[in-house]
Amino acid sequence: EFLEEWKLRELIKKYSDYIRFPIRMAVTKTKKVASCMSDKPDEVPYVEMETLNSMVPIWQRKKADVKPEEYNEFYREKFHDFADPQRVITVSAEGAVTYKALLFIPGATPFDFYTKEYEKGLQLYSSGVLIMDKCPDLLPDHFSFVRGLIDSADLSLNISREMLQHDHQLKIIAKAINRKIKNELTRMLKNEREKYEAFFKTFGVQLKFGVYANYGAEKDDLKDLLLFRSSAGEGMMTLKEYVDGMAEGQDTIYYACGDTVEKIALLPQTDAVLSKGYQVLYLTDDVDEFALQMLMEYDGKKFANITKDDLNLESEDEKKAMEQKNADAKGLLDTMKEALGEEVSAVKFSGNLGSHAVCLSAEGYLSMEMEKVLSSMPGGGQGAKAQLVLEINDKHPLAEKLFALLKDDPETLKKYTKILYDQARLISGLDVQNPTALADSIVDMML
Numbered sequence: 001e002f003l004e005e006w007k008l009r010e011l012i013k014k015y016s017d018y019i020r021f022p023i024r025m026a027v028t029k030t031k032k033v034a035s036c037m038s039d040k041p042d043e044v045p046y047v048e049m050e051t052l053n054s055m056v057p058i059w060q061r062k063k064a065d066v067k068p069e070e071y072n073e074f075y076r077e078k079f080h081d082f083a084d085p086q087r088v089i090t091v092s093a094e095g096a097v098t099y100k101a102l103l104f105i106p107g108a109t110p111f112d113f114y115t116k117e118y119e120k121g122l123q124l125y126s127s128g129v130l131i132m133d134k135c136p137d138l139l140p141d142h143f144s145f146v147r148g149l150i151d152s153a154d155l156s157l158n159i160s161r162e163m164l165q166h167d168h169q170l171k172i173i174a175k176a177i178n179r180k181i182k183n184e185l186t187r188m189l190k191n192e193r194e195k196y197e198a199f200f201k202t203f204g205v206q207l208k209f210g211v212y213a214n215y216g217a218e219k220d221d222l223k224d225l226l227l228f229r230s231s232a233g234e235g236m237m238t239l240k241e242y243v244d245g246m247a248e249g250q251d252t253i254y255y256a257c258g259d260t261v262e263k264i265a266l267l268p269q270t271d272a273v274l275s276k277g278y279q280v281l282y283l284t285d286d287v288d289e290f291a292l293q294m295l296m297e298y299d300g301k302k303f304a305n306i307t308k309d310d311l312n313l314e315s316e317d318e319k320k321a322m323e324q325k326n327a328d329a330k331g332l333l334d335t336m337k338e339a340l341g342e343e344v345s346a347v348k349f350s351g352n353l354g355s356h357a358v359c360l361s362a363e364g365y366l367s368m369e370m371e372k373v374l375s376s377m378p379g380g381g382q383g384a385k386a387q388l389v390l391e392i393n394d395k396h397p398l399a400e401k402l403f404a405l406l407k408d409d410p411e412t413l414k415k416y417t418k419i420l421y422d423q424a425r426l427i428s429g430l431d432v433q434n435p436t437a438l439a440d441s442i443v444d445m446m447l
Contacts, residue, residue: 018128142210257369271354
């Protein structure tokens, strides 16, 4: 097949299209000539020399001489995409390594991006000759969505994949490309906010994974590129914008996790934090909390999950008063804890629920959202369980009712405790383990 004309065309187009001298070949063509036997012309073959390669690659031309539609057309044809790229990045470097790069940020997620079949990497050329179709070592995982190519005369045509992994020049190029992409995204965030938000909705999860991956090795480079929804309104905000808008005396960045922004906004704890004049970041991606935990802090401000037991919104006097109230109610709280068994680690009164009667919080490192994410993974997170705390609003009429039941009807108190616990699970976005039992208990109350 390597003697076939079509195969030679294919190989030259793929590997040698951009060699700076013409590759010519005798090509068989046909032309129509008048036929003496019929009115229909005959197809007569003939041979003609034809230049098969385009010779001058688009990345070798000055950026000012290339129209945006030319870049778009090249991208669509080269990378088989139906949409124009969201961003075009050109690089021309001279020094320890001389190379040119043409990079594209796609306008939409590639159809196979989240499959095992997707391969990251840039095309690698040496003086216009393709030596690798996808070189994964040129891109970190958090920029795996970037498509494009690198062309350097300093790379050997005969270099193998194994040699590339240890090639010093390639590592220099990869580091520079990583910095170039990051700087371009930073400029977009600063100067073209609407376009950056569109990019982030498409590929922002990759940046968050980049913060969490490799034990946070890239977190300092990526933290200022992250965007989150918040209680401030419809738009998205950076961590810096959150810190710049913090209330006087606030030293904590508050966040909450959930399936949707709407569900997070309805959490009892959200009311409590907002009532203090603090904003809340709304995290809806599975990786969000893991990324913030890896960051640990931003600009000296620590992160706090508002559904954790140690929210710490009260003054010292309020804390002491609540500790005394819980101590005085030990009999009631122990009875309720006994009714729930191992489902919770504690039951307590709290002043952080606003107008809501009950809620769940978690104590320790693992939050409720982390438990949900880990449980959905293969192997079920190996039994990872959050330590749940059932919190009761000390100012709600429910509190008096519970004390009355402890005195007059302890069995009904236990039944109501289970109902309150299931309600708190629903509020927190957790499954109710026995929906039938909950329904039956509510019906019994109505009879």
